[in-house]
Amino acid sequence: MSTTIDRGTALGLPEWDRCAVMGVVNVTPDSFSDGGRWFDTTAAVKHGLDLVAEGADLIDVGGESTRPGATRVDEDEELRRVIPVVRGLAAEGVTVSVDTMRATVAARAVDAGALLVNDVSGGLADPAMIPTVAAAEVPFVVMHWRGFSDNMNSLAVYDDVLREVLTELRTRMEAVVDGGIAPERIVIDPGLGFAKLAPHDLALVAHLPELRALGRPLLVAASRKRFLGHVLTREGATPPPARERDAATAAVSAIAAHTGAWAVRVHEVRATADAVRVARAVEGAA
Numbered sequence: 001m002s003t004t005i006d007r008g009t010a011l012g013l014p015e016w017d018r019c020a021v022m023g024v025v026n027v028t029p030d031s032f033s034d035g036g037r038w039f040d041t042t043a044a045v046k047h048g049l050d051l052v053a054e055g056a057d058l059i060d061v062g063g064e065s066t067r068p069g070a071t072r073v074d075e076d077e078e079l080r081r082v083i084p085v086v087r088g089l090a091a092e093g094v095t096v097s098v099d100t101m102r103a104t105v106a107a108r109a110v111d112a113g114a115l116l117v118n119d120v121s122g123g124l125a126d127p128a129m130i131p132t133v134a135a136a137e138v139p140f141v142v143m144h145w146r147g148f149s150d151n152m153n154s155l156a157v158y159d160d161v162l163r164e165v166l167t168e169l170r171t172r173m174e175a176v177v178d179g180g181i182a183p184e185r186i187v188i189d190p191g192l193g194f195a196k197l198a199p200h201d202l203a204l205v206a207h208l209p210e211l212r213a214l215g216r217p218l219l220v221a222a223s224r225k226r227f228l229g230h231v232l233t234r235e236g237a238t239p240p241p242a243r244e245r246d247a248a249t250a251a252v253s254a255i256a257a258h259t260g261a262w263a264v265r266v267h268e269v270r271a272t273a274d275a276v277r278v279a280r281a282v283e284g285a286a
């Protein structure tokens, strides 16, 4: 197995050791934190270019909300939403990842110029995903996921969240390699907010070094998530809305950058780009 691909840049991605900023473009009417704003192809491509101008190193394009209880979009609709945006951004020289659980969407997105497949199910939702990504020879995000559920809490049951997430991620990594995806093409992700309650998410962020110890680049996607709302909720008040969690998101980005994450996936890029730069400057001064 060639080891030359074990560099992000050999795969067309930001280098594994630098904490890239992955901007989010959700082409959906119902994503939890920005649903509907970029539902039109032209608006979505412009938004992706704006995020790059603000400091995003790559753009993650998704056409199906993954929030708990979201109804699934049919494949044709997901293709209609995603492929023109992937193509439009790639045509502008943007590094694009596709956020999908469907093999057909992943394959068509790669044909349109996507360089990374970001599947929140880690290949569990569509049995064709792993062989498709293996054949396409592109990097693949393996995120910790315990299945679809209208009641995410029913899946968020752990004796030791870190130990169990590490074990379940190792299992998925082995399945992905057995399915033909080169280990050097795997990116791992703890799946913050997926089958996890706030204490679980906070514990995973507190133990990012142990996740890094799995030996693959780490993607951290805390942006605007519920656990941040939980942390920000004052006594007796209601949690701030998702769009008021960007400073908290940037705080997690700084922590992730400081602990060696490959990338942080965020909706609001500017604050996180600054946070990552501060983390790098501090490391440089160590």
Ligand SMILES: Nc1nc2ncc(COP(=O)(O)O)nc2c(=O)[nH]1
Pocket (backbone or CB within 6 Å): 024, 026, 031, 032, 033, 034, 062, 066, 067, 099, 118, 119, 120, 141, 143, 189, 191, 192, 219, 221, 222, 223, 265
């Ligand atoms: N790799 C990865 N992809 C994701 N895609 C969507 C969302 C949640 O939806 P959003 O796009 O509205 O944040 N979270 C993740 C995540 O935690 N990790």
